[in-house]
Amino acid sequence: MRNLKIEIEYDGSRYKGWQTQKGNIATIQEKLESVIAKMTKEEIQVIGCGRTDTGVHAENYIANFTTNCEKTVEEMLDYLCEYLPEDIVVKAMKDTSERFHARYNVISKTYVYRINNNKYRNVFNKKYTCHIPEKLDIEQMQKAAAILVGTHDFMSFTTLKNKSKATVRTINYINIRENDGNIEMEFNGNGFLKNMVRIITGTLIEIGLGTKKFEDMKKILEAKQRSEAGPTAHAHGLALKNVQY
Amino acid sequence: MRNLKIEIEYDGSRYKGWQTQKGNIATIQEKLESVIAKMTKEEIQVIGCGRTDTGVHAENYIANFTTNCEKTVEEMLDYLCEYLPEDIVVKAMKDTSERFHARYNVISKTYVYRINNNKYRNVFNKKYTCHIPEKLDIEQMQKAAAILVGTHDFMSFTTLKNKSKATVRTINYINIRENDGNIEMEFNGNGFLKNMVRIITGTLIEIGLGTKKFEDMKKILEAKQRSEAGPTAHAHGLALKNVQY
Secondary structure, three states: OEEEEEEEEEOHHHOOOOOOOOOOOOOHHHHHHHHHHHHHOOOOOOEEOOOOOOOOEEEEEEEEEEEOOOOOHHHHHHHHHHHOOOOEEEEEEEEEOOOOOOOOOOOEEEEEEEEEOOOOOOOOOOOOOEEOOOOOOHHHHHHHHHHHOEEEEOHHHOOOOOOOOOOEEEEEEEEEEEEOOEEEEEEEEOOOOOOHHHHHHHHHHHHHHOOOOOOHHHHHHHHOOHHHOOOOOOHHHEEEEEEEO | OEEEEEEEEEOHHHOOOOOOOOOOOOOHHHHHHHHHHHHHOOOOOOEEOOOOOOOOEEEEEEEEEEEOOOOOHHHHHHHHHHHOOOOEEEEEEEEEOOOOOOOOOOOEEEEEEEEEOOOOOOOOOOOOOEEOOOOOOHHHHHHHHHHHOEEEEOHHHOOOOOOOOOOEEEEEEEEEEEEOOEEEEEEEEOOOOOOHHHHHHHHHHHHHHOOOOOOHHHHHHHHOOHHHOOOOOOHHHEEEEEEEO
């Protein structure tokens, strides 16, 4: 039995997130599984590194699947390139140890949230950046972000319905950079709760706009109440950048 | 009479280039003129910094127009943002000297041609990069490009129909950079003939693939024959990056 590790790039605009759902719902996992199943003539389960929300993109999503198919990696990549839709590309594939599990073995993940902070919309990246025409105060956002770095209970920053689940996570860094009005916020952590990056981003945007102060971030974190945080930022600005194993 | 200088970003995919043509043909100039005319309630002629081909993009296209309209620059920008199609954005506008002419005053222009040289297509930039899966030899391309720098008769690199037009131009630099399989070729010169950047690019691609040698570039240049050069590279990889005055 081969265990194949794959690296995927996808534009999430048309999909209801990564994970297969009941009913005839377009998801990345479902698309991949159906094309790989045709290629291998087997039933295939693709194990992803984690869920992504509806509309969220991925630049380097990692997954794995096991198969008895004897095609070479090159042949498989060519097949997938031909039969997957234009907005999903398997960029790389390799035979890996039978012990490799794309979800269990994750050490950390990096997400990037992109904001066009120029007054006027952008032509080229509008599908992948959130447009906020009002000037954001990057320094205040950076100060607020620093409060979240470390190991905390991120209950305030999730829409998880199952309250019994552990909500403690470690954020290793949040880097906020601005270049010519384009803001990139990079989040690295050992795991992120449902909607966590987008709710943190929504809160940081409120701080950048001045409707909240950077010191408020501490109170919001300690409140462990979703209602204390800012709104969930739009999905299309978010992309999974890469995964560390 | 005010003379307004504008900076435009456009995705050329849907348009037959910059310049207004006879008949009901979608061009950037025609779109801009019709929206500005509605805004100013005047007949408007927008003077562009030059033509761009069908399907070519622009990141910072410069144009100007004269008007008696008394709206502020802010009001005009807001109007244009609202009424122009999604793929054309006027990013900046300012009142300028009555002597400023977007075409006559150009000192030089910078174009960028983008190639995805990875084996598999790309999800995010496919509308703005040309996919060439076979590995290109960047060093050979750089050596060939160096032959073109300077003042030369570029007759071999144009599809100009009017043979009486002067075909001598000066290329100040051609920078070819590669990062993670993404190649950017930047061309700066005092002016470019019809299709010139795309024919040079097509020739450089042949050299990168090894079907032509870098030394051939000298013979091609000296031949002053379109048939000696390589094919015209696809339009969608090309963008006008900026214009120097």
